[in-house]
Amino acid sequence: MKSLNVKPETEALVLDFLETATALERSLDRALSYTKGVSFSEYRLLKTLYELNAGGLPRIDLANAVGLTASAVTRALKPLEKIGLVTSKRSERDARQSLVAITPGGRVLLEEARAILLDALRGLAANTLSVQKTSEFRARLNEMKAI
Secondary structure, eight states: OOOTTOOHHHHHHHHHHHHHHHHHHHHHHHHHHHHHSOOHHHHHHHHHHHHHOSSOEEHHHHHHHHTOOHHHHHHHHHHHHHTTSEEEEEOSSOTTOEEEEEOHHHHHHHHHHHHHHHHHHHTSGGGGSOHHHHHHHHHHHHHHHOO
């Protein structure tokens, strides 16, 4: 099998990175779902709606912001809407588009979930890195995103 100019350690590095990301996401998911009944993915959706929302965010914009497909966001939002954490309404400018907004109850849950998340993050090795090392690590992560 040809390497096609890929260093031998690159494959192992990427696989280790993805396994680490998966383990971290599972850990955060457990911490949030056991205490607040929301998954880490749902937390990310609520957080993004809170940060980007000014009265309603199109689902496609939300999907792009969290790196999911529009259909995955639609599926994820249904239970959040059922329990009153988000609302959905048709756009006044484009009837084909629906706008999603976080509710006051969603904001409360987000704040509580953030405290749980910070507790979980406190114990991570990444929390012990210096500001410089954290900046370097984030720069490398951003380089990896630019595939």
